[in-house]
């Protein structure tokens with residue numbers, strides 16, 4: 199009985215700092231100006247409820263975003279204009295996907311899955327920029343988890359209950 203209760207509690211509350219349990223990105227680093235494969239790892243549902251929709255906001259500076267289609271889920275691709283024009287392989291780009299939505303599937307709370315997209319971090323991004331990728335996870339019965347917390351100065355993502363997934367953009371190695 200005690201064991202059962204412990205499991206239930208663990209299922210309801212995310213253990214602080216337990217990155218595996220949150221929605222996180224598999225690759226911690228991307229090279230500026232090169233394609234980055236973003237693998238969003240979904241470790242659980244919303245307080246025990248199954249995930250039915252994943253909405254990803256593509257942050258400014260991440261160019262030519264393309265989602266990887268996923269069996270059992272339909273994709274919605276929302277286009278928008280960037281805040282400024284960027285140089286991508288010698289061509290100016292000013293627009294692209296600003297939001298990606300997977301929906302129509304169902305991922306049980308006790309199952310794990312990954313949602314993949316590709317982006318190219320703009321060369322114009324300063325080296326060692328940490329990029330936060332806000333994700334909204336929608337579940338059955340209208341439950342929602344908003345993985346959008348961006349740490350304030352002096353804090354880290356571990357200080358937050360629903361941190362936004364992130365990765366660091368590093369400079370291209372000199373050849």
Ligand SMILES: [Cu+2]
Nearest residue numbers: 212219220221
């Ligand atoms: Cu978690």
